[in-house]
Amino acid sequence: MGDSFLITRPDHDDTTRYLYAFCEKIVKKASQLGKKFIDLKKKKANLREFLKSVKIINPLIVILNGHGNENVVTGFNNQTLIEKDRNENLLKERITSALSCQSAKKLGPSAVKKGALAYIGYDEDFIFLIEENKISTPLSDKTAGQFLNPAIDVPLSLLSGSTAKKAYQTSQNSFEKIIRKLQTSDTPKAEKEAIQYLLWDKNHQVCLTK
Amino acid sequence: MKHNRRQSTIVTDEEIKQLVLARLRSFPENLKLSIGSAGEFSKSELISHVNKTDEIGKKIIKIHLEYLKSLKAGIFS
Numbered sequence: 115m116g117d118s119f120l121i122t123r124p125d126h127d128d129t130t131r132y133l134y135a136f137c138e139k140i141v142k143k144a145s146q147l148g149k150k151f152i153d154l155k156k157k158k159a160n161l162r163e164f165l166k167s168v169k170i171i172n173p174l175i176v177i178l179n180g181h182g183n184e185n186v187v188t189g190f191n192n193q194t195l196i197e198k199d200r201n202e203n204l205l206k207e208r209i210t211s212a213l214s215c216q217s218a219k220k221l222g223p224s225a226v227k228k229g230a231l232a233y234i235g236y237d238e239d240f241i242f243l244i245e246e247n248k249i250s251t252p253l254s255d256k257t258a259g260q261f262l263n264p265a266i267d268v269p270l271s272l273l274s275g276s277t278a279k280k281a282y283q284t285s286q287n288s289f290e291k292i293i294r295k296l297q298t299s300d301t302p303k304a305e306k307e308a309i310q311y312l313l314w315d316k317n318h319q320v321c322l323t324k
Numbered sequence: 325m326k327h328n329r330r331q332s333t334i335v336t337d338e339e340i341k342q343l344v345l346a347r348l349r350s351f352p353e354n355l356k357l358s359i360g361s362a363g364e365f366s367k368s369e370l371i372s373h374v375n376k377t378d379e380i381g382k383k384i385i386k387i388h389l390e391y392l393k394s395l396k397a398g399i400f401s
Binding site: 128129132181182183192215216239240241242243244245246247257303304307309310311313314317 | 350351356357358359361366383387390391
């Protein structure tokens with residue numbers, strides 16, 4: 115299996131375009147580290163390509179970005195990629211990082227029960243603030259970055275060789291750091307608005323292991 | 325005979341809703357909140373959903389309530 119990885123990066127709506135943009139950092143880091151990986155970006159984040167890629171590369175790490183619910187994680191145009199009681203066995207012997215709403219509520223535990231090494235995701239909706247005038251240039255959106263940068267610390271840490279628990283803790287620490295910074299009296303009131311939503315994401319991020 | 329009456333405070337759903345609406349008034353006009361596949365919502369849209377107490381509205385209320393419980397638990401001290 116080695117330490118290869120697979121990443122999905124759909125970009126069919128504003129939310130997934132943000133994930134797509136911020137996850138570019140993961141792909142860049144992987145290239146710098148000389149990692150073997152498949153980047154299923156944009157329309158390629160579909161079920162056919164996903165299944166093919168899992169077979170080709172047999173990834174140790176699976177990085178899923180996209181919409182979801184308690185039972186599924188989706189790809190481009192919300193096509194289901196992984197579904198509880200259908201194909202979560204694909205995650206067996208792999209570490210999954212899922213930036214996807216709610217999937218750690220049922221899909222994640224089921225995947226671990228069926229042999230996944232770890233599943234790091236969210237057991238509620240992942241929410242983030244967007245600056246309206248930055249929608250077309252997500253990476254310039256510092257407000258969204260406060261949410262997405264801590265979130266992608268999970269896959270970035272995994273790529274650096276961290277265990278699932280360490281990667282989760284790194285991400286938790288990043289959320290905590292931003293929350294504490296926003297709490298200082300110097301922070302303008304409007305910026306403090308992010309605190310409650312950051313806390314939500316931090317509290318609902320979970321690391322499920324064997 | 326004296327009766328010691330303990331007054332219990334019950335917060336109604338309507339009071340919680342009004343509390344969240346009051347909090348949403350400080351939501352910046354230039355921001356939107358992305359809530360998964362439900363979409364991205366401006367301040368006026370968030371307020372509208374909370375007023376309707378539909379699925380999105382209930383979600384927003386839940387988020388704010390969780391934050392308020394954290395404050396009460398002293399998580400930031």
